[in-house]
Amino acid sequence: MSTEAASSASGANGPSLDSEEREIIEGMRAGDDRAFERLVRAHVGPLRAVALRLLKNDADADDIVQEAFLSAFRNFDSFRADSRLQTWLHRIVVNGALQRLRRAKHRAGQQGDGELVDVSELLPRFAANGHPEHFSQPWVQTIEELATRAETREQVRQMIDKLPDNYRTVLILRDIEELDTSETAELLELTPGTVKVRLHRARQALRNLLERELELTANA
Amino acid sequence: MSEEEHCRAGVHGHRPDISCREVSEFLLAYLDRELDEPSRAEFELHLKLCPPCVNYLEGYRDTIALVRACTRDDAEGAAAKSCEGQPNQRPKKAPPEGLIQAILSAKCRAAAGKSSE
Numbered sequence A: 001m002s003t004e005a006a007s008s009a010s011g012a013n014g015p016s017l018d019s020e021e022r023e024i025i026e027g028m029r030a031g032d033d034r035a036f037e038r039l040v041r042a043h044v045g046p047l048r049a050v051a052l053r054l055l056k057n058d059a060d061a062d063d064i065v066q067e068a069f070l071s072a073f074r075n076f077d078s079f080r081a082d083s084r085l086q087t088w089l090h091r092i093v094v095n096g097a098l099q100r101l102r103r104a105k106h107r108a109g110q111q112g113d114g115e116l117v118d119v120s121e122l123l124p125r126f127a128a129n130g131h132p133e134h135f136s137q138p139w140v141q142t143i144e145e146l147a148t149r150a151e152t153r154e155q156v157r158q159m160i161d162k163l164p165d166n167y168r169t170v171l172i173l174r175d176i177e178e179l180d181t182s183e184t185a186e187l188l189e190l191t192p193g194t195v196k197v198r199l200h201r202a203r204q205a206l207r208n209l210l211e212r213e214l215e216l217t218a219n220a
Numbered sequence B: 001m002s003e004e005e006h007c008r009a010g011v012h013g014h015r016p017d018i019s020c021r022e023v024s025e026f027l028l029a030y031l032d033r034e035l036d037e038p039s040r041a042e043f044e045l046h047l048k049l050c051p052p053c054v055n056y057l058e059g060y061r062d063t064i065a066l067v068r069a070c071t072r073d074d075a076e077g078a079a080a081k082s083c084e085g086q087p088n089q090r091p092k093k094a095p096p097e098g099l100i101q102a103i104l105s106a107k108c109r110a111a112a113g114k115s116s117e
Protein backbone atom coordinates (compact mmCIF):
# COMPACT_ATOMS: atom_id res chain seq x y z
CA MET A 1 0.00 0.00 0.00
CA SER A 2 1.21 3.49 -0.71
CA THR A 3 1.85 5.80 2.18
CA GLU A 4 3.47 8.49 0.08
CA ALA A 5 0.60 10.93 0.25
CA ALA A 6 1.26 12.12 3.76
CA SER A 7 5.01 12.34 3.49
CA SER A 8 5.32 15.13 0.95
CA ALA A 9 6.49 18.64 1.65
CA SER A 10 3.81 19.86 4.03
CA GLY A 11 4.23 16.90 6.45
CA ALA A 12 1.54 17.22 9.09
CA ASN A 13 3.90 16.50 11.96
CA GLY A 14 6.72 18.86 11.25
CA PRO A 15 10.16 17.60 10.28
CA SER A 16 10.40 14.22 8.64
CA LEU A 17 10.85 11.10 10.72
CA ASP A 18 14.35 10.32 11.79
CA SER A 19 15.93 7.41 10.06
CA GLU A 20 15.67 5.10 13.07
CA GLU A 21 11.94 5.62 13.31
CA ARG A 22 11.55 5.02 9.61
CA GLU A 23 13.54 1.79 9.82
CA ILE A 24 11.46 0.58 12.74
CA ILE A 25 8.24 1.30 10.91
CA GLU A 26 9.42 -0.46 7.76
CA GLY A 27 10.69 -3.41 9.80
CA MET A 28 7.41 -3.70 11.69
CA ARG A 29 5.50 -3.71 8.44
CA ALA A 30 7.77 -6.43 7.11
CA GLY A 31 7.29 -8.51 10.28
CA ASP A 32 10.94 -8.22 11.34
CA ASP A 33 11.54 -9.38 14.93
CA ARG A 34 14.47 -7.03 15.44
CA ALA A 35 12.30 -4.06 14.52
CA PHE A 36 9.93 -5.00 17.31
CA GLU A 37 12.79 -5.18 19.78
CA ARG A 38 14.05 -1.79 18.67
CA LEU A 39 10.57 -0.39 19.04
CA VAL A 40 10.38 -1.71 22.58
CA ARG A 41 13.83 -0.45 23.58
CA ALA A 42 13.29 2.98 22.11
CA HIS A 43 9.99 3.61 23.86
CA VAL A 44 9.66 1.43 26.94
CA GLY A 45 11.19 3.92 29.42
CA PRO A 46 8.90 6.91 28.87
CA LEU A 47 5.86 4.68 28.39
CA ARG A 48 6.48 2.94 31.67
CA ALA A 49 6.82 6.32 33.36
CA VAL A 50 3.41 7.37 32.05
CA ALA A 51 1.79 4.12 33.14
CA LEU A 52 3.37 4.36 36.57
CA ARG A 53 2.23 7.94 36.99
CA LEU A 54 -1.34 6.96 36.26
CA LEU A 55 -1.43 3.64 38.08
CA LYS A 56 0.92 4.38 41.00
CA ASN A 57 1.96 0.74 41.07
CA ASP A 58 4.94 -0.98 39.43
CA ALA A 59 3.32 -4.30 38.67
CA ASP A 60 0.26 -2.72 37.06
CA ALA A 61 2.43 -0.34 35.09
CA ASP A 62 4.56 -3.21 33.73
CA ASP A 63 1.45 -5.10 32.83
CA ILE A 64 -0.10 -2.25 30.93
CA VAL A 65 3.10 -1.48 29.05
CA GLN A 66 3.45 -5.11 28.04
CA GLU A 67 -0.15 -5.23 26.85
CA ALA A 68 0.39 -2.02 24.94
CA PHE A 69 3.37 -3.38 23.03
CA LEU A 70 1.50 -6.57 22.23
CA SER A 71 -1.40 -4.55 21.00
CA ALA A 72 0.97 -2.46 18.89
CA PHE A 73 2.43 -5.64 17.45
CA ARG A 74 -0.97 -7.11 16.60
CA ASN A 75 -2.43 -3.91 15.26
CA PHE A 76 0.49 -2.32 13.54
CA ASP A 77 -1.68 -2.01 10.42
CA SER A 78 -3.63 0.68 12.21
CA PHE A 79 -0.54 2.83 12.72
CA ARG A 80 -0.81 5.72 10.32
CA ALA A 81 2.23 7.01 8.55
CA ASP A 82 1.47 10.63 9.33
CA SER A 83 1.79 10.25 13.09
CA ARG A 84 4.72 9.51 15.34
CA LEU A 85 5.29 6.11 16.89
CA GLN A 86 5.73 7.79 20.24
CA THR A 87 2.35 9.49 20.03
CA TRP A 88 0.62 6.35 18.88
CA LEU A 89 2.14 4.17 21.63
CA HIS A 90 1.53 6.83 24.26
CA ARG A 91 -2.14 6.82 23.41
CA ILE A 92 -2.35 3.03 23.67
CA VAL A 93 -0.67 3.04 27.08
CA VAL A 94 -2.78 5.89 28.45
CA ASN A 95 -5.93 4.18 27.25
CA GLY A 96 -4.93 0.90 28.83
CA ALA A 97 -3.99 2.54 32.11
CA LEU A 98 -7.25 4.49 32.30
CA GLN A 99 -9.26 1.35 31.61
CA ARG A 100 -7.45 -0.41 34.39
CA LEU A 101 -8.12 2.46 36.77
CA ARG A 102 -11.81 2.32 35.95
CA ARG A 103 -11.95 -1.41 36.52
CA ALA A 104 -10.06 -1.14 39.78
CA LYS A 105 -12.47 1.52 40.94
CA HIS A 106 -15.47 -0.66 40.18
CA ARG A 107 -13.92 -3.53 42.02
CA ALA A 108 -12.88 -1.59 45.11
CA GLY A 109 -15.66 0.97 45.25
CA GLN A 110 -13.06 3.62 45.82
CA GLN A 111 -9.31 3.56 45.79
CA GLY A 112 -7.96 1.93 48.87
CA ASP A 113 -4.37 3.01 48.49
CA GLY A 114 -3.13 5.73 50.77
CA GLU A 115 -5.02 8.74 51.98
CA LEU A 116 -6.51 11.02 49.38
CA VAL A 117 -7.28 14.68 49.83
CA ASP A 118 -10.71 16.24 49.59
CA VAL A 119 -10.41 18.67 46.70
CA SER A 120 -13.39 20.78 47.76
CA GLU A 121 -11.67 21.54 51.05
CA LEU A 122 -8.60 22.81 49.25
CA LEU A 123 -10.34 25.30 46.98
CA PRO A 124 -10.16 29.01 47.81
CA ARG A 125 -13.03 30.32 49.93
CA PHE A 126 -14.84 33.62 49.56
CA ALA A 127 -17.20 35.73 51.59
CA ALA A 128 -20.62 36.60 50.18
CA ASN A 129 -19.24 39.85 48.73
CA GLY A 130 -16.67 37.96 46.69
CA HIS A 131 -13.69 38.83 48.89
CA PRO A 132 -11.33 35.99 49.69
CA GLU A 133 -11.19 34.59 53.21
CA HIS A 134 -7.45 34.35 52.85
CA PHE A 135 -5.24 36.85 51.02
CA SER A 136 -2.67 35.14 48.86
CA GLN A 137 0.96 35.93 49.56
CA PRO A 138 3.78 35.69 47.05
CA TRP A 139 5.84 32.51 47.14
CA VAL A 140 9.30 32.93 48.58
CA GLN A 141 11.02 30.25 46.52
CA THR A 142 11.33 29.99 42.79
CA ILE A 143 10.38 26.96 40.74
CA GLU A 144 14.04 26.47 39.86
CA GLU A 145 15.05 26.38 43.52
CA LEU A 146 12.26 23.97 44.36
CA ALA A 147 12.69 21.65 41.42
CA THR A 148 16.40 21.09 41.92
CA ARG A 149 15.89 19.47 45.33
CA ALA A 150 15.28 15.76 44.99
CA GLU A 151 13.31 15.71 48.20
CA THR A 152 10.97 18.44 47.00
CA ARG A 153 10.48 16.75 43.67
CA GLU A 154 9.43 13.61 45.49
CA GLN A 155 7.06 15.58 47.73
CA VAL A 156 5.43 17.19 44.72
CA ARG A 157 4.89 13.81 43.09
CA GLN A 158 3.39 12.47 46.29
CA MET A 159 1.00 15.40 46.49
CA ILE A 160 -0.18 14.75 42.95
CA ASP A 161 -0.76 11.12 43.93
CA LYS A 162 -3.02 12.28 46.76
CA LEU A 163 -5.54 13.84 44.43
CA PRO A 164 -8.60 11.67 43.80
CA ASP A 165 -8.45 9.88 40.44
CA ASN A 166 -11.09 12.12 38.82
CA TYR A 167 -8.81 15.08 39.27
CA ARG A 168 -5.45 13.36 39.17
CA THR A 169 -5.99 11.82 35.74
CA VAL A 170 -7.05 15.14 34.21
CA LEU A 171 -4.07 16.93 35.74
CA ILE A 172 -1.66 14.26 34.52
CA LEU A 173 -3.00 14.18 30.99
CA ARG A 174 -3.21 17.96 30.60
CA ASP A 175 -0.27 19.29 32.59
CA ILE A 176 2.24 16.47 32.49
CA GLU A 177 1.48 14.54 29.32
CA GLU A 178 0.45 17.79 27.66
CA LEU A 179 -2.56 16.45 25.81
CA ASP A 180 -5.09 19.07 24.79
CA THR A 181 -8.56 19.44 26.26
CA SER A 182 -10.36 17.51 23.53
CA GLU A 183 -7.90 14.59 23.53
CA THR A 184 -8.17 14.40 27.31
CA ALA A 185 -11.95 14.55 27.14
CA GLU A 186 -12.04 11.75 24.62
CA LEU A 187 -9.71 9.48 26.58
CA LEU A 188 -11.58 10.05 29.84
CA GLU A 189 -15.02 9.92 28.23
CA LEU A 190 -15.86 13.37 29.58
CA THR A 191 -17.07 16.58 28.01
CA PRO A 192 -14.44 19.25 27.35
CA GLY A 193 -16.25 21.47 29.86
CA THR A 194 -15.87 18.87 32.59
CA VAL A 195 -12.18 18.46 31.76
CA LYS A 196 -11.67 22.20 32.20
CA VAL A 197 -13.54 22.35 35.50
CA ARG A 198 -11.62 19.39 36.90
CA LEU A 199 -8.28 20.67 35.68
CA HIS A 200 -8.89 24.03 37.28
CA ARG A 201 -9.92 22.50 40.60
CA ALA A 202 -7.04 20.07 40.55
CA ARG A 203 -4.57 22.91 40.01
CA GLN A 204 -6.20 25.03 42.70
CA ALA A 205 -6.16 22.20 45.19
CA LEU A 206 -2.57 21.38 44.38
CA ARG A 207 -1.58 25.03 44.60
CA ASN A 208 -2.98 25.11 48.10
CA LEU A 209 -1.30 21.83 49.08
CA LEU A 210 2.07 22.90 47.75
CA GLU A 211 1.90 26.26 49.45
CA ARG A 212 1.07 24.64 52.75
CA GLU A 213 3.28 21.56 52.68
CA LEU A 214 6.34 23.23 51.21
CA GLU A 215 5.83 26.37 53.32
CA LEU A 216 6.06 28.65 50.34
CA THR A 217 4.88 31.91 51.90
CA ALA A 218 6.78 34.12 54.31
CA ASN A 219 4.28 33.89 57.16
CA ALA A 220 2.99 30.41 56.50
CA MET B 1 -1.55 44.95 50.80
CA SER B 2 -3.36 44.51 54.08
CA GLU B 3 -6.86 43.21 54.28
CA GLU B 4 -8.03 46.69 55.14
CA GLU B 5 -6.39 48.28 52.14
CA HIS B 6 -7.84 45.64 49.93
CA CYS B 7 -11.34 46.40 51.11
CA ARG B 8 -10.79 50.12 50.78
CA ALA B 9 -9.77 49.70 47.18
CA GLY B 10 -13.08 48.01 46.72
CA VAL B 11 -15.07 50.82 48.28
CA HIS B 12 -13.28 54.00 47.26
CA GLY B 13 -10.97 53.08 44.45
CA HIS B 14 -11.90 52.38 40.89
CA ARG B 15 -13.82 49.28 41.69
CA PRO B 16 -13.47 46.59 39.08
CA ASP B 17 -16.67 44.91 38.04
CA ILE B 18 -15.48 41.47 38.93
CA SER B 19 -14.71 40.14 42.38
CA CYS B 20 -11.77 38.10 43.63
CA ARG B 21 -14.09 35.11 43.55
CA GLU B 22 -14.66 35.62 39.85
CA VAL B 23 -10.96 36.05 39.21
CA SER B 24 -10.40 32.70 40.84
CA GLU B 25 -13.24 31.15 38.86
CA PHE B 26 -12.16 32.46 35.47
CA LEU B 27 -8.44 32.08 35.94
CA LEU B 28 -8.17 29.08 33.67
CA ALA B 29 -10.21 30.73 30.94
CA TYR B 30 -8.03 33.82 31.29
CA LEU B 31 -4.77 31.90 31.03
CA ASP B 32 -6.12 29.87 28.12
CA ARG B 33 -7.09 33.16 26.43
CA GLU B 34 -10.70 32.12 26.24
CA LEU B 35 -12.21 35.26 27.76
CA ASP B 36 -13.86 37.72 25.40
CA GLU B 37 -12.23 41.11 25.15
CA PRO B 38 -14.41 43.05 27.66
CA SER B 39 -14.09 40.28 30.26
CA ARG B 40 -10.37 40.13 29.70
CA ALA B 41 -10.09 43.88 30.24
CA GLU B 42 -12.10 43.64 33.48
CA PHE B 43 -9.97 40.76 34.61
CA GLU B 44 -6.76 42.69 34.00
CA LEU B 45 -8.12 45.79 35.68
CA HIS B 46 -8.86 43.73 38.74
CA LEU B 47 -5.31 42.39 38.73
CA LYS B 48 -3.93 45.93 38.58
CA LEU B 49 -5.84 46.81 41.73
CA CYS B 50 -5.53 43.60 43.68
CA PRO B 51 -2.09 42.22 44.62
CA PRO B 52 -3.53 39.14 46.38
CA CYS B 53 -5.16 38.03 43.13
CA VAL B 54 -1.85 38.57 41.33
CA ASN B 55 -0.19 36.39 43.97
CA TYR B 56 -2.87 33.79 43.51
CA LEU B 57 -2.40 33.79 39.75
CA GLU B 58 1.37 33.53 40.01
CA GLY B 59 1.14 30.64 42.43
CA TYR B 60 -1.29 28.92 40.08
CA ARG B 61 1.12 29.31 37.18
CA ASP B 62 4.01 28.18 39.33
CA THR B 63 2.03 25.11 40.36
CA ILE B 64 1.75 24.07 36.72
CA ALA B 65 5.44 24.74 36.15
CA LEU B 66 6.44 22.85 39.27
CA VAL B 67 4.33 19.83 38.35
CA ARG B 68 6.10 19.73 34.99
CA ALA B 69 9.54 20.26 36.44
CA CYS B 70 9.13 17.55 39.05
CA THR B 71 7.72 14.89 36.77
CA ARG B 72 9.34 15.64 33.45
CA ASP B 73 12.42 13.44 33.63
CA ASP B 74 11.60 11.08 36.44
CA ALA B 75 11.84 8.14 34.07
CA GLU B 76 15.56 8.52 33.70
CA GLY B 77 18.39 10.91 34.24
CA ALA B 78 16.94 12.80 37.17
CA ALA B 79 18.88 10.81 39.71
CA ALA B 80 22.19 11.39 38.04
CA LYS B 81 21.49 15.06 37.48
CA SER B 82 20.26 16.26 40.82
CA CYS B 83 21.64 13.61 43.07
CA GLU B 84 22.72 15.06 46.37
CA GLY B 85 24.01 11.79 47.65
CA GLN B 86 20.77 10.97 49.36
CA PRO B 87 20.69 7.35 50.38
CA ASN B 88 16.90 7.23 50.64
CA GLN B 89 16.32 8.19 47.04
CA ARG B 90 13.96 5.96 45.11
CA PRO B 91 15.98 3.52 43.07
CA LYS B 92 15.72 5.03 39.60
CA LYS B 93 15.16 2.43 36.96
CA ALA B 94 17.74 2.08 34.28
CA PRO B 95 16.21 0.70 31.09
CA PRO B 96 13.98 -1.99 32.59
CA GLU B 97 15.64 -5.01 31.05
CA GLY B 98 13.38 -7.47 32.85
CA LEU B 99 10.32 -5.81 31.42
CA ILE B 100 11.86 -5.66 27.95
CA GLN B 101 12.57 -9.40 28.03
CA ALA B 102 9.06 -10.13 29.29
CA ILE B 103 7.58 -8.12 26.43
CA LEU B 104 9.78 -9.82 23.85
CA SER B 105 8.85 -13.31 24.99
CA ALA B 106 5.16 -12.45 25.28
CA LYS B 107 5.33 -11.24 21.71
CA CYS B 108 7.02 -14.46 20.58
CA ARG B 109 4.21 -16.46 22.16
CA ALA B 110 1.63 -14.22 20.52
CA ALA B 111 3.30 -14.57 17.15
CA ALA B 112 3.54 -18.35 17.49
CA GLY B 113 -0.13 -18.56 18.45
CA LYS B 114 -1.06 -16.44 15.50
CA SER B 115 0.87 -18.47 12.90
CA SER B 116 -0.28 -21.88 14.18
CA GLU B 117 -3.96 -20.98 13.85
Ligand SMILES: [Zn+2]
Pocket: B019, B020, B023, B046, B050, B052, B053
Ligand atom coordinates in the same frame (compact mmCIF):
# COMPACT_ATOMS: atom_id res chain seq x y z
ZN1 LIG C 1 -8.79 40.24 43.88
